[in-house]
Amino acid sequence: MIYLDNGATSYPKPPEVSETIMDVTVNYCANPGRAGHFMAARTAQEIFKTRLSVARLFNIENPGRIVFTKNCTESINMALKGVLLPGDHVITTSMEHNSVLRPLHSLKQNGVKVSTVKCDKAGRLSVNDVKKEITPRTRLIVMTAASNVTGTKMPVEETGRLALRNGILFMVDGAQGAGHMDIDVKKQHIDILAAPGHKGLLGPQGTGFLYVREGIYMAPFLDGGTGSRSKDLEQPVDFPEGYEAGTVNSPGIIALGAAVRVISKLGIDVIEEHERRLTEKLQRGLSEIPGIELYGPEDTYEKTAVVAMNIHGIDCEEVADVFNNRYGIAVRAGFHCSGAAHETIGTEKTGCVRLCPSIYTTEKEIEETIAAAAEIAAGR
Amino acid sequence: MIYLDNGATSYPKPPEVSETIMDVTVNYCANPGRAGHFMAARTAQEIFKTRLSVARLFNIENPGRIVFTKNCTESINMALKGVLLPGDHVITTSMEHNSVLRPLHSLKQNGVKVSTVKCDKAGRLSVNDVKKEITPRTRLIVMTAASNVTGTKMPVEETGRLALRNGILFMVDGAQGAGHMDIDVKKQHIDILAAPGHKGLLGPQGTGFLYVREGIYMAPFLDGGTGSRSKDLEQPVDFPEGYEAGTVNSPGIIALGAAVRVISKLGIDVIEEHERRLTEKLQRGLSEIPGIELYGPEDTYEKTAVVAMNIHGIDCEEVADVFNNRYGIAVRAGFHCSGAAHETIGTEKTGCVRLCPSIYTTEKEIEETIAAAAEIAAGR
Secondary structure: OEEOEOOOOOOOOOHHHHHHHHHHHHHHOOOOOOOOOHHHHHHHHHHHHHHHHHHHHOOOOOHHHEEEEOOHHHHHHHHHHHHOOOOOEEEEEOOOOHHHHHHHHHHHOOOOEEEEEOOOOOOOOOHHHHHHHOOOOEEEEEEEOEOOOOOEEOOHHHHHHHHHHOOOEEEEEOOOOEOOEOOOOOOOOOOEEEEEOOOOOOOOOOOEEEEEOOOOOOOOOOOOOOOOOOOOOOOOOOOOHHHOOOOOOHHHHHHHHHHHHHHHHHOHHHHHHHHHHHHHHHHHHHHOOOOEEEEOOOOHHHEOOOEEEEEOOOOHHHHHHHHHHHHOEEOEEEOOOOHHHHHHHOOOOOOEEEEEOOOOOOHHHHHHHHHHHHHHHOOO | OEEOEOOOOOOOOOHHHHHHHHHHHHHHOOOOOOOOOHHHHHHHHHHHHHHHHHHHHOOOOOHHHEEEEOOHHHHHHHHHHHHOOOOOEEEEEOOOOHHHHHHHHHHHOOOOEEEEEOOOOOOOOOHHHHHHHOOOOEEEEEEEOEOOOOOEEOOHHHHHHHHHHOOOEEEEEOOOOEOOEOOOOOOOOOOEEEEEOOOOOOOOOOOEEEEEOOOOOOOOOOOOOOOOOOOOOOOOOOOOHHHOOOOOOHHHHHHHHHHHHHHHHHOHHHHHHHHHHHHHHHHHHHHOOOOEEEEOOOOHHHEOOOEEEEEOOOOHHHHHHHHHHHHOEEOEEEOOOOHHHHHHHOOOOOOEEEEEOOOOOOHHHHHHHHHHHHHHHOOO
16 A cells, blocks of 8 residues: 555554554553552653653753643643633634634634634745734734645744744644654744644654643643642642643553654654655646646645645545555545635635655655556546 | 552553554554545444444443543543533542542532532442432432442442432443443443543553443534534534544554453453452451551452552551562552542541552462562561
């Protein structure tokens, strides 16, 4: 199978991931932070190692401000619902995933006001348009680092600077950015960063994290056992344990650490350039096929490894089915949990086919994909 | 290491668990319910198989009403916060874990009223005492199947019947019961069941589930992508996908299925009797040692595989340390995220040492543990 559904979850994982999960599960996995015995202590230690590795990759000063979650959606819910108060105004963009737009929508019922800045047809955001939306009640700007539909990179650093100068919190959804492009919370003035473990970070499913800068109060999301202050009925707000109630996914988190170290060793710039070259090749190849329409920026330096396309006259779901059934190529068709993004790029009626290479995708796989697309478009 | 911390997380797991995680991770793990390609379809299929296996074990008619979560704490939060409304009255017990008491405490701020029925010194609940607390506003009775501090089994079926007759919802926290004793949602009239995957069910950490009977409305807990109704900003309330926003822990859930099938094959009654015999042996052995005090029911038919104890004159944390450092026996000391339970049994000042055998614990390990306890108590 040629796997081009890395925007959903990355595959394959580096061997370090399955090896680590196996090692943890078979050899020592206990409950970290609960008991003092060797196995619990070792589990806690290894989880802390992941915290350090994640902190290093994103230039986070205090690893204790990293909360492990089950996925990016939980991270985003935890942050938005824990930080925003009635009366707060939030600015977001029209390229967001439902994991941002749906929590914001539900927060409207709590008196949170939301402005959605419209991006251009390629999914590009103008920071000036964001600036125009700022009011004295604006408390947060939240946006993705890169679109999950078109791969369009957002002006993260510029927006971060704008937020900083206006005393507004800046939150980034790293679902499609983490592991694919440089995310540096200091340089980019990111106050809150949510990310999945199982996409660009190459870790296992069931993992994600949320970074919240020191000084930001976040109401607890899950109430429950924290292994601390057991006699207190009030949920502790100590980082990170107050936000990691219940037993965490130790094998997953520890394996995520292994994956992040693989990434740090390879280098984000090397991964980014490999993926860009493949994306360039794929995009160029597809653009030469009659009947194929591409979405998002033409310039592959403006995007991550996501190619969105349609074949004239064929339903996107059918294209995906043929890719899969006839060629063994895994892609994702439809609306990608991002109705607003499809509206922005003009595919709100058709949806589109999404192809996402990863660091492990080869040139040959891209060539085969282009050849397959040409055959499908030619109706052969 | 002699691992007697199974109340926190079970260890070892059946080999099927690590084998399955490995197989899923290495061979086909994609994002279920998002794309139609072979890998995504296979992942979805295998997750559905887990739903079926869990449904069978707990006699749940509609597997679609099982929501997979990251742990029991998330399951409980999802249910309590999604089902209870301002003005509702809830009855719970003094033996609950903080994963029940803390969410209830935070719901008080939303106008939910809570009555806590005091259990006796052994942690036993009188159904009559529950009955006395019922008011016309009582909407839910929530309680654990068995205490995580003393193992005391709660009168689940009797309470279920009481709730049914009074038109009250009945919710069970299966954290210490699932996999250790018979839980049958039909026979016991359980409307909502929360359980972890990584304790008695022998699955991996990062898994849990919530069952909600058909006909009960639950507000969504996490808002985000569901792979369905992508253009809708309102979180879908379709079971299960509306409650499984974001990418699920596929390897974990599929491995949980493998674990549950191991349990079904062994038989809950066989597991329960094995654990009861070990608990009996452990309890009897410890009770004969001068200076050791035991908590909870003497009759091991009244409890799951949890033994709570203290050694006169030695701090419980120190006892646990000696168990670990000198004998390689893993136990858990302290308050076990259950301050109220410790108050009930009279250990609110001292805490206690908890020893939990599992289906994989041997008689020999129990004998060694008793011998170690005798040496510690004798001050040798």
